[in-house]
Amino acid sequence: MVENNHSTDESGEFKRSLSHFDDRITSDGSSAWPVEPGRYRLVVSKACPWASRMLVVRRLLGLEDALSVGVTDPIQDEKSWRFTLDPGDIDPVLGIHYIAEAYHKREPDYDGGISVPAIVDIPSGELVTNDYLQMTLDLSTQWKRYHRKGAPDLYPEDLRPEMDAVIDRIFRQFNNGVYRAGFATSQVKYDRAYTDVFECLDWLEERLTGQRFLMGDTITEADIRLFATLVRFDPVYHGHFKCNRNKITEMPALWGYTRDLYQTPGFTDTVDFDHIKRHYYVVHSDINPTGIVPDGPDLSVFATAHGRERLGGRPFGDGTPPSAR
Template sequence: MAETKEFKRSPAHFTDRITADARDGWPAEPGRYRLVVSRACPWANRAVISRRLLGLEDAVSLAITDPIQDEKSWRFTLDPGGRDPVLGIAYLGEAYAAREPDYDGGISVPAVVDAPSGRLVTNDFLQITLDLATEWGPRYRAGAPDLYPEDRRDEIDAVNDAVFRDINNGVYRAGFAHTQERYDDAYTRLFARLDELEARLSTRRYLVGDTITEADIRLFATLVRFDAVYHGHFKCNRTKLTEMPALWAYSRDLFQTPGFGDTIDFDHIKRHYYQVHTGINPTAIVPKGPDLSVWRTPHHREDLGGRPFGDGTPPGPPPEAERVPALPGAA
């Protein structure tokens, strides 16, 4: 049998940063940039959550792709005429080509596009949220939380590194493994890390400090997809999220916090994974479960203390155009 390559996530090819001092030539200028996301993608979900919590909706506009890709990757078929109304393009790949005509790599979200020129600025999913949290100060809403506090950055970075390696990316390593050995390794590391976080979160409300930080956003984006997708589709089936008491309560706590659950579209999530990954699910049948109403059940995490937004306040409702379908039984 031919040897198959281990799943490895490609590093971002376009790593320019949008900063207050415009060090890469891209100033943090309100109204200039368009954040392109898929509701299905956990990496993009993190950027959407950060943008909501910080109140950057008016500063950085949002484009939402169809959850089902075709041979040209992410497309704007949800918009009238099949084109993004701001960028005027049918496929995100057009912005990549405008930046680098000879580029032949993958087309990924999240991506930030310079609206005036139509050129891609960055697809660096690890850096995009950090720059949203640190470079747009004058545009943050009143009461915005500090998602990447300077005195906690070393701890946040350490947690993020472990979570990315074994959980965020670990579920993909398990799901796309082509040998039993590689699947077993990813599975073992995934659940060892989840068990570690289960213990950590049994005595504290948030991962770092007593407020929501970048670390919570990164972990949540994987946990919220766990039972709906990763447990079955990616064979991460030792334990469901709903069977890990602290992690399940923690996930519901965040889901019920403004800025988190109101960015989650389970329909997009399930259709993308089950219908796009035909190598894993050749029938493209989308399962009807699990029961989503449980996300609104009480979590009692407030008993651990903590202040979700620190000295700040929760964000208001999302703009009408960005709202996702309500869960069954939700008000």
């Protein structure tokens, strides 16, 4: 989550900061950080949509043994993301209490935002990257040697030009749009963000009415990026971020699509509604000063029949679903 890595400008508009640490882990050794199984640790919060995308991609590609994961508490304190879910409040691999320690090991004078997902070099304890826009793409393209047998191609070369355009629109209007609405401090900026969110949802509803996934018959990177925001929309963004024209459950194609993905192996086990709801409603005290976490909505509906099989398609293409965990 990069909420503590943003600002609201004088006009009242939410501004998301660029990733300060944008190094890449590459297969050909062209970067300072070569791909090496077991060398790096991925740090996530299950509350965070950007981090959840990494968890889905890692599961679908079968990289669990190559890239370990540390999970932070969904509730941050003044030092940001902390490892209070682990014995002794210490990540068992990195030996630190806060992911901020890896940031400062890399750059002692760093005073910017502390965000997840983040990848840490285990031997040195230094942060490698917090570039949430690039990380999933690199798991698909740079870590191929360590993909499981039957791993799907989530970023096919022939689809990349169109997919990149779809991803860009979803990011600007929807992934980031809900934050622009939720953190806006002026009516004008909120109205603009609200309009963007629902223009994008209407476009997606139309696109997904006649095809099972965003790029056609198989799951791709674009679907994973969209899913992470969709699955949080009714429980959080609809009320908490004032994106309340309608719920996803009221949009037939998008609601069926959301359940289709949610029930797909590799997606379901990365979603933690408890972490999601507690993070947003407790941490955002400027939006929800009481810290009360709503009891609803009824989350059992995510497991109901979606009917998207009628559109055909093969979710994993020529690949296979990941094994149960």
